[in-house]
Amino acid sequence: MDKLQKNERFSVMTKMLSDSPGKIFTLGGFAEMFGSAKSTVSEDIDIIQNLFSKFGMGVIETIAGASGGVRFVPTLSISQINNSIDKMCDELKKRERILPGGYLYMLDIIYNPDKVSNIGKIFVGQFYKREIDYVVTVETKGIPLAFMTAKYLNVPLVIVRHTSEATDGASVNINYVSGSSRKIQNMVLSLKALKRHSKILFIDDFMKGGGTAKGIIELSKEFECEVVGIGVLVETAEPKKKLVDNYFSIMTLHNFNEENDNIDIKPSMNWA
Numbered sequence: 001m002d003k004l005q006k007n008e009r010f011s012v013m014t015k016m017l018s019d020s021p022g023k024i025f026t027l028g029g030f031a032e033m034f035g036s037a038k039s040t041v042s043e044d045i046d047i048i049q050n051l052f053s054k055f056g057m058g059v060i061e062t063i064a065g066a067s068g069g070v071r072f073v074p075t076l077s078i079s080q081i082n083n084s085i086d087k088m089c090d091e092l093k094k095r096e097r098i099l100p101g102g103y104l105y106m107l108d109i110i111y112n113p114d115k116v117s118n119i120g121k122i123f124v125g126q127f128y129k130r131e132i133d134y135v136v137t138v139e140t141k142g143i144p145l146a147f148m149t150a151k152y153l154n155v156p157l158v159i160v161r162h163t164s165e166a167t168d169g170a171s172v173n174i175n176y177v178s179g180s181s182r183k184i185q186n187m188v189l190s191l192k193a194l195k196r197h198s199k200i201l202f203i204d205d206f207m208k209g210g211g212t213a214k215g216i217i218e219l220s221k222e223f224e225c226e227v228v229g230i231g232v233l234v235e236t237a238e239p240k241k242k243l244v245d246n247y248f249s250i251m252t253l254h255n256f257n258e259e260n261d262n263i264d265i266k267p268s269m270n271w272a
Contacts, residue, residue, distance in 0.1 A: 017072035022154025095261035120148030176215030210242030
């Protein structure tokens, strides 16, 4: 290949990095591809990083070590996060979302590709520095959120189920207590799903008492794995004391009154 001009290198590297978020690219690989010196490639990466940062597109992280290089991590700027969360809160406050039995309809947000993409980027911005090996969720509503987060982190997605299937092979089964209903429920995961001593990020759509997250922590111990992060889209303000600590939520449901159609939901933190 003929030696590329700077703008051509920029275009190719930007395309490769953005198409494969979380994947590590070596400077030597880029240098060989473009017929350029590593120092030249490094300068190009710095310029691309500054542009990504300026327009709130994410960060380019440098990975040290013999197998290191650079990887693109899609994140949102503070203003983009505030705008995205405020819009979701406004959507979720609509009274037509109240379902019989005191449930809140959220499926249109959970299954909307654009919204889920932004949610995944918010989770990634919070957890990407924790050297995560797997993103884990429990069937079924948390799957889109967890899948997008796993895609941006470039790690496998693992889905825990409530019942086993023949295609799972040997499985680990545990009972856990729901933090909201206090009912005993079951979690099942194939022995082949996780490698021992892995670091896990648990992603879910909703948390009330924290029983599901607590169950994931106990299940992970059976695989000698560690839950290094817990992220949920919506948590309830009550009960204040959850069964797990050190979790991250995007929105908090403070009040949900079916009788007067009142839904009080706000961002869980100030993204100033």
